[in-house]
Amino acid sequence: MRHGTSSAPFYSLGEGPFATTHEAFVGIDEIDWSRPLADGDETAREDGRRTFVHRAVDEQRSLIAFSELLTALCQSGAPIDVIGSLTRVVRDEALHVDLCDRMVRRLGGWPEAAPTPRIVSLPAKWSLEQRVLATILGSLCVGETISVALLARARGNATDPVAHEVLTRMLADESFHSRFGFWWLDAFPRSDGAQAFAERFVARILRSVVVDFLPTQTGAEHRDTRYGGVAAEARREAVVEAIEKTVVPSFERAGISAQKSWALAQAEETDAS
Numbered sequence: 430m431r432h433g434t435s436s437a438p439f440y441s442l443g444e445g446p447f448a449t450t451h452e453a454f455v456g457i458d459e460i461d462w463s464r465p466l467a468d469g470d471e472t473a474r475e476d477g478r479r480t481f482v483h484r485a486v487d488e489q490r491s492l493i494a495f496s497e498l499l500t501a502l503c504q505s506g507a508p509i510d511v512i513g514s515l516t517r518v519v520r521d522e523a524l525h526v527d528l529c530d531r532m533v534r535r536l537g538g539w540p541e542a543a544p545t546p547r548i549v550s551l552p553a554k555w556s557l558e559q560r561v562l563a564t565i566l567g568s569l570c571v572g573e574t575i576s577v578a579l580l581a582r583a584r585g586n587a588t589d590p591v592a593h594e595v596l597t598r599m600l601a602d603e604s605f606h607s608r609f610g611f612w613w614l615d616a617f618p619r620s621d622g623a624q625a626f627a628e629r630f631v632a633r634i635l636r637s638v639v640v641d642f643l644p645t646q647t648g649a650e651h652r653d654t655r656y657g658g659v660a661a662e663a664r665r666e667a668v669v670e671a672i673e674k675t676v677v678p679s680f681e682r683a684g685i686s687a688q689k690s691w692a693l694a695q696a697e698e699t700d701a702s
């Protein structure tokens with residue numbers, strides 16, 4: 430049985446040996462999906478559906494990015510316990526795609542025109558080492574730490590018990606993904622070239638955080654909702670707090686200059702506005 434519409438960026442078989450294996454592996458049925466929605470408020474349900482559509486697409490993007498990282502680490506001869514730990518990250522993202530897909534279907538199904546994941550390709554001329562480092566710094570250290578902050582706010586808003594449980598599971602997993610990134614920085618010394626690359630890349634990522642996350646966004650998916658939406662101003666606060674309390678100090682502890690880059694990125698935003 431094909432779940433979702435052709436506009437969804439993925440689908441599940443929903444039955445048979447692949448479904449059974451996947452469900453047991455990710456533990457998706459630990460959540461009781463049979464519980465009814467809290468009430469019949471159409472606006473809240475529609476807001477919730479849009480929130481989980483966007484979340485599902487983001488999770489699909491993470492699944493692709495970390496699958497590519499897993500391949501890159503295997504090719505570069507990374508230690509097997511690091512590779513084993515990363516397979517957990519990939520498994521978690523497959524679970525998150527499924528969790529968000531089930532929430533979308535629970536809240537009314539996929540819209541005809543669903544967004545597609547925005548895949549950011551790293552420059553082909555970069556070495557394998559540079560591509561690995563860029564994904565660790567950008568997607569794990571920065572991206573997953575921002576996810577933790579946003580999911581914590583989302584869970585705080587979620588009074589629907591199924592949404593709350595889904596967000597609790599995602600929050601726990603994303604927290605591990607963020608730590609994986611910083612563990613990597615501690616575990617592997619960098620050459621002078623890699624160090625210079627890391628500092629340039631961190632500056633670039635922090636500028637993109639300012640551009641992508643800090644402008645106050647409007648729209649139904651950014652309102653507080655019982656299904657775990659987060660209002661625009663709260664999103665901005667959560668992102669700034671995550672960068673200033675976790676990301677920047679953790680990079681500085683790992684020997685990567687980030688404080689000055691963050692100050693510069695914010696100053697550029699102020700100049701532009």
Ligand SMILES: [Fe+2]
Binds near residue numbers: 488522525603
């Ligand atoms: Fe995820």
Ligand SMILES: [Fe+2]
Binds near residue numbers: 491522573603
């Ligand atoms: Fe993640």
